[in-house]
Amino acid sequence: MNERAARASETGEPGVELRAPVGRIRCDPGWSFVSDPAKHDNYRIWLIWAGEGELVTSGGEHIALLPGVTCVMRPDGIYRAQHNPANPLGVTFLNYAYEAGDAPLPPVWCWTPDFLFIDAVTRKVVQLHAAELAGLAANGRRSAMLLRAVLDELQGAALQLQPGDVPSSRLDRDVIELANKVLEMPAEHDDVSELAGAVFRSRSHFTRTFRRIYGVSPASFVKSTKLLKARNLLQTTSMSIGEICSILGYSTTQYFSRQYKSYFATTPGEDRRRAQHNTQTNEEETI
Structure with missing residues (x-):
């Protein structure tokens, strides 16, 4: 996250209001979209994490909808979208309005090298x-x-975007889509050789491409995703460590505990007890 993404917390007021509907979906094969022109103050963010499609703006601009792309639609006319039924879109969508303040309005088409930040924050917004x-x-x-942090990040990335920053190859887009599969179901996508095979590349070629896009190796990405989940x-649950x-696909609790302590500098049991204590304290403060 860059300095702009921290701006909302510095000013104290987000300057935006989240509105329904909000969600994260894999579209049906027959899906299409036409915006409602009656919603005069409704803005939309679409984060594309799978599939392929096209958005046509109110001004007639055609935008390719591919993994890693974010679109910020304005209430200035009709937007239309469709996709490839054989490779349906995966979209996180947020609707919002601007309030008084200095919240930025990013371009309709956005790309940020910090896609994982945008993905994680928009997922959290959907959960909240x-x-x-x-x-x-x-x-x-x-x-x-x-939401304000997402807008700040997109605006900052747009201002700093260089021609070589945007993944242009099919391999890059496939790697981004695979990374989202890991985020969704890390236990089912934790073998780097199998991930490489899914995009018909050698393990070394896949690793180089993944590291160029995300800044870490696929093995490190899988490990951190599983531990964070x-x-x-x-x-947040009462599930046992076992x-x-x-x-999450760990062979033994002992191996998991060693990995957990190495990553978080605390044991799973200590982390759970600390979370339970904090929850109890917060409940007592609100009584």
Whole structure:
């Protein structure tokens, strides 16, 4: 995250308001989209994480919808989109409005080298919105702050974009889509040789491409993804450590615990107890 992505927390006011609908979907083969011109103050963010399609803006510009691309649609006319039914789009979508403040309006087409940041934050916004709809928490301001961070990151990336920054090959797009599969189901996509085979490349070629796009090796990416997901399960569910190990594909709890302590400098048990203590403290403070 760059300096612009921290700007919302510095100013104290996000300047944007999240609106329904919000979600993350893999589109049906027959999917198509036409924006509603009656929503005069409704802006949309689409983060493409799988598939291929095309967006036509109100001005007639044709934008390729490919993994890694983010689109920011304005309420200035009709936008139309369609996709390849044989390779349907995977989209995280956020609707929002601007309030008083200095929140930026990024270009319609955006690319950021920090795709993982955008993906993680938009996923969190979707989770917070779902929890709020279920009546579990009042997350409106927190969601707006995260949305503002996404807008700041996209705007900053647009200003710094260089011609060679955008992945232009099919291999690059396939690697981005594979990375999202790892994020979704790390236990099922944790073999680097199999990941390389999925894009018909040698392990070394795949690793070089992955490192160029994400700055880390695919093995490190898989490891950190599994451990971060394990930490989330430890802190937010009552699942046992053994159950978490099984879900995430760890061979033994001992191996998992060593990996966990090496990564987080604490044991799984200590992390869970700390999270439970913090939850209890927060509940007592709100009584």
